Amino acid sequence: MLSNIIRFFRKRSGMSQELLAxxxxxxxxxxxxxxxxxxxxxxGTLTKIADLLQVDIxxxxxxxxxxxxxxxxxxxxxxxxxQSRTTHYLKSSWNSRSCGLIDPYNTIxxxxxxxxxxxLQYLEDYHGQRVTSYC
Numbered sequence: 001m002l003s004n005i006i007r008f009f010r011k012r013s014g015m016s017q018e019l020l021a022x023x024x025x026x027x028x029x030x031x032x033x034x035x036x037x038x039x040x041x042x043x044g045t046l047t048k049i050a051d052l053l054q055v056d057i058x059x060x061x062x063x064x065x066x067x068x069x070x071x072x073x074x075x076x077x078x079x080x081x082x083q084s085r086t087t088h089y090l091k092s093s094w095n096s097r098s099c100g101l102i103d104p105y106n107t108i109x110x111x112x113x114x115x116x117x118x119x120l121q122y123l124e125d126y127h128g129q130r131v132t133s134y135c
Contacts, residue, residue: 002046003037005063008122009053010035023052059115063122071127 010020010031017031024031024045033039034049041049050057111119 001037001067002040002064003035004067004126005060005122006031006041006049007035008063008125009050009055009060012121013053013055015053020049020052024048055118056115059111059119062111062119063126066119066123067126071123 010017017028017035021028021031030039034041046060047057050060
């Protein structure tokens with residue numbers, strides 16, 4: 001959910017709801033509503049949030065898309081940097097379940113190692129797994 005993504009990256013950045021609200025020129029209660037899932041920001045606002053949290057909007061979108069899939073499938077795509085172990089079945093399976101916002105299979109290949117790990121940390125947090133570090 002988008003609300004989880006906003007909360008995760010805001011907390012990860014150490015930014016308070018008040019500070020994020022100030023950067024967006026909105027009231028803190030609106031940030032609380034975003035994070036509570038009561039209101040969804042427009043794409044323009046989401047882009048501003050990503051900028052303020054110093055996270056690429058593509059990472060936000062990828063987190064949203066990948067959170068619809070199992071953690072094990074996500075790890076295969078995120079950690080297999082040359083895609084050599086990713087089967088055609090997995091690729092077609094992912095594309096058939098995609099909401100169309102982005103193509104996760106092709107988007108991942110354009111991420112840096114740090115961005116891949118950032119997405120993986122979000123997914124582990126989302127799925128309630130212990131967040132690990134990968135070298």
